[in-house]
Amino acid sequence: MRRQVAIVFAISSYDIDRRSTGSSIGAWESIVNPLQIMLFFIGMRVGFSLLRGSSRYAAGGSTDMYFNIVVFIASGFCIAFLFRMVAIKALSGLKLRAPLYYPRIKPLDILLAMALNDFRALATISLGILGLVWCFTWSFQLDSPGLAISVYLITVLMALGFGICLVFLGRLNKWITRIVKRILNRLIIFTSGIFFATFELPEYVRPLVTWNPVLHAVELFRYSLNNQYPIPDISLVYLIWCSLVLLGFSLILYRTNESLLLESNSE
Amino acid sequence: MEGKKTAVITNNLFLKYQLVGALAGHVAPISGQILFDGVIGWPVGGEGGLDSKLRISHALDFLIAVYGDCLEKSFVRMDLFWDLLSRMEIHSGLIIRDLSLLQKDYFFLALSVLFSFDLYLIPRTKFLMSKSAKPLRPFLHNQLEAKTLVSTSANKSFQREFCTDGLVLGVFGELLFSGGLDEAIRWADQNLEASNSADSDDEQFGTGLNLLNLDSSGDGADDFI
Numbered sequence: 001m002r003r004q005v006a007i008v009f010a011i012s013s014y015d016i017d018r019r020s021t022g023s024s025i026g027a028w029e030s031i032v033n034p035l036q037i038m039l040f041f042i043g044m045r046v047g048f049s050l051l052r053g054s055s056r057y058a059a060g061g062s063t064d065m066y067f068n069i070v071v072f073i074a075s076g077f078c079i080a081f082l083f084r085m086v087a088i089k090a091l092s093g094l095k096l097r098a099p100l101y102y103p104r105i106k107p108l109d110i111l112l113a114m115a116l117n118d119f120r121a122l123a124t125i126s127l128g129i130l131g132l133v134w135c136f137t138w139s140f141q142l143d144s145p146g147l148a149i150s151v152y153l154i155t156v157l158m159a160l161g162f163g164i165c166l167v168f169l170g171r172l173n174k175w176i177t178r179i180v181k182r183i184l185n186r187l188i189i190f191t192s193g194i195f196f197a198t199f200e201l202p203e204y205v206r207p208l209v210t211w212n213p214v215l216h217a218v219e220l221f222r223y224s225l226n227n228q229y230p231i232p233d234i235s236l237v238y239l240i241w242c243s244l245v246l247l248g249f250s251l252i253l254y255r256t257n258e259s260l261l262l263e264s265n266s267e
Numbered sequence: 268m269e270g271k272k273t274a275v276i277t278n279n280l281f282l283k284y285q286l287v288g289a290l291a292g293h294v295a296p297i298s299g300q301i302l303f304d305g306v307i308g309w310p311v312g313g314e315g316g317l318d319s320k321l322r323i324s325h326a327l328d329f330l331i332a333v334y335g336d337c338l339e340k341s342f343v344r345m346d347l348f349w350d351l352l353s354r355m356e357i358h359s360g361l362i363i364r365d366l367s368l369l370q371k372d373y374f375f376l377a378l379s380v381l382f383s384f385d386l387y388l389i390p391r392t393k394f395l396m397s398k399s400a401k402p403l404r405p406f407l408h409n410q411l412e413a414k415t416l417v418s419t420s421a422n423k424s425f426q427r428e429f430c431t432d433g434l435v436l437g438v439f440g441e442l443l444f445s446g447g448l449d450e451a452i453r454w455a456d457q458n459l460e461a462s463n464s465a466d467s468d469d470e471q472f473g474t475g476l477n478l479l480n481l482d483s484s485g486d487g488a489d490d491f492i
Contacts, residue, residue, distance in 0.1 A: 003336070010332030017325040018318040021362055101316030103292035103307050104333055259295050 004109065011099055011113035012120075030121045034081060038125060042073045045195060066229045067222065070133050075225060076194035078126035079152070079218045083159040084188045085118040090163030091170045091181055094261055107261035108254060111167065115160050123152075141226055148224035151236075154243045155217045161246030164254050171260060193218040199230040206233050213242035272416040274426040274448060276455045277436040283419035286440075287390045290417060305385025305415075306337055311407075312376040312394060319364035323357060323374065330378060337382040342409045348381050351402060369399055380406045387411060389418040392425040404428075426452070435459065 020027040046069055067075075089095070090111065099105045134140045142148065170177045192214040198206060209215055216239040219231045277283060287310055288294040290301060309316060317326045331338055352358070355373045357366065366374060372394040379387075380403050387410070394400055395407075411429065418430060426433075426448060433451020435444035435458075444454040 006332050006335070010329050013332075014318070014321070014325070014329045017322065017329075018320040021320045021322060021325075098316050098318055099329075101291075101293070101313065102309050102330075102333055262293070 003104075007105060007109050008112045008116060011096070011105065011110055012116045014099060015096055015113060015117055030117060031124055034085070034121055035125050037081070038074065038077045038129070041077060041194065042070055045069060045073050066226050068133055068137060068139075071130060071225070072197075072222070073194065074126055074129045074133075075222050076192065076218045078122045079155050079221050080188055080192035080194050080214050082118060082122045082152075082155055083162070083192075083214050083217075084185070085122070086115045086156075086159035086163040087166055087184060087188075088181060089114055089118070091166040091177055091184070094167065100262060107167075107258060108164075111164060112160070115156065115163065119156055142224070143227040144224040147236075148221060151217050151220045151224060151239070154239055155214070157247050158213060158217070158239075158243035161243065161248070161250040164250035165246065167261060168253055168257060187212070188214060191215060197222075197229075198234060199232055203232075210234070213239050216242075270413065270415055271432045272411065272430045273418070273432045273434050274430040274451070275417060275419045275434050275436060276421070276451060276459070277419075277438075277440075278459055279436070279438050279440075282436060282438075282440055283390065287388050287417075287419055290386070290388055303386055303415075306334075307386045308337075308379065308382065308384030308388060310391075311379040311387055311389045312372065312391060313379070314371065314375040317363060317375075319362075321363055322359065323352070323361050323363065324359035326363065326378070327359075330382070334382050337384055341381060341383040343381050343406050348377065351377055351406075354402060355399075373399060373403070376400055376403055380410060383410050384414065386415045386417065389416065389420060389425075389429070392418070392420040392422045396422055396425050396428075423452070 016027055016030060019029050023029040025032060049069060066072075094107055094110060096110050096114065099110060100107065166180070169180065191209045191212045193209070198210065198215065198219055201209070210233045216234050216236070219229075219234045220236055220239065223229050223231045223234075275283065275286060285294060285297075289296040290307060291310055292307070317329070321329070349359075352374065355370050357370055357374055363371065363374070376394060389395070395404070408429075416429060418425070420426070430448050433444070433446060433448045433455075434442070435451055435455045437443050443458070444451055446454075
């Protein structure tokens with residue numbers, strides 16, 4: 001077990017190292033790419049708020065009653081994009097294949113290492129941005145640190161389970177892969193609550209988005225930052241169930257089809 | 268087979284690849300299973316696992332993390348390893364793709380010699396038996412003491428220097444002869460049809476698997492809306 005953990009960390013460093021020598025910004029590349037998207041999202045949301053002008057709920061909309069707008073977007077982004085990055089990468093197949101040359105390394109180790117790198121990158125960005133905002137506004141708030149860590153880890157497990165399932169789906173057909181990729185991107189962007197809060201939605205619209213467990217993770221994470229934040233129809237139990245079912249199913253799938261991942265993806 | 272140094276002699280090149288590939292865990296055996304109590308090394312001198320963008324130090328750190336227990340049992344110490352590399356002007360900061368062909372062959376052979384495995388797989392021997400690899404051969408001999416070796420190389424001088432037993436396989440993998448190396452070579456010379464590949468074992472080792480890293484830049488920032 002200890003050796004397998006060491007192997008996952010070694011592959012994780014292997015991937016960062018090989019990217020760093022091919023990039024002018026070195027090892028920072030893994031952080032800069034998601035940071036660009038995150039800053040774009042924050043800029044977009046703040047831009048819309050400015051366009052809307054002053055309202056009774058201030059510049060950030062009703063969510064601004066509970067959060068700084070940057071914290072609101074960053075907290076949604078770090079959860080939803082963790083899920084997206086792990087899933088989309090998995091859908092493209094096992095791109096880091098060379099380590100499989102060594103008999104001790106299995107495809108699952110590579111998937112875990114890739115997820116670990118995404119987790120590290122997004123956690124670093126999120127902590128950096130939250131720290132900066134707290135520093136500038138001098139209003140540190142983390143009401144339930146235990147819940148925040150739990151939600152983050154449950155999301156990692158769920159992303160991993162979903163990612164492993166998608167690795168196998170991605171092997172079926174490149175057109176299916178492309179369609180699923182596009183659907184996934186849009187679903188994650190528009191139903192995961194990066195830009196909106198569930199309590200802002202009318203009650204009859206909520207069932208259209210609350211099926212998405214990523215929304216539950218995002219909203220619970222925000223709730224853990226500020227316990228005053230309302231989370232109607234959001235459930236930790238639902239999130240845990242989704243994670244366990246996805247992870248369990250993916251491990252069974254992996255156990256029975258591991259040899260498929262040794263073959264190269266034709267795309 | 269454990270504890271023996273066996274030269275596998277066959278005219279079927281595909282069978283050689285598949286045998287080494289199955290033992291190394293790259294492909295599943297068509298039938299049966301491989302039972303071995305110990306650590307099976309990657310093919311000696313094989314460069315398949317390391318990305319050419321890695322620095323020498325990165326590559327070494329990676330392999331030490333994966334095969335750290337094999338390094339503890341090794342006869343070759345790290346200072347000696349770096350000394351061996353410096354003879355070919357290979358330093359820790361160099362990137363693998365910037366090495367010359369000779370330096371690459373030397374580095375990958377040195378890596379295989381650094382770790383102590385219970386089973387060594389040697390599919391190719393052209394560089395190993397060359398003059399440039401002479402400083403590394405004594406260390407490989409040391410590592411092989413009381414260890415198992417399986418080689419599919421047809422190089423006779425390698426077989427005589429490193430192997431003690433011979434195994435002659437037919438075209439379909441059936442066992443034709445098993446015994447001492449000299450008898451096996453003699454038996455093969457008399458009974459196997461002459462093959463073009465008999466003495467040229469420098470074909471690129473391949474198992475039909477693509478183990479190249481693919482560029483994953485397309486997964487990042489694009490296509491998110």
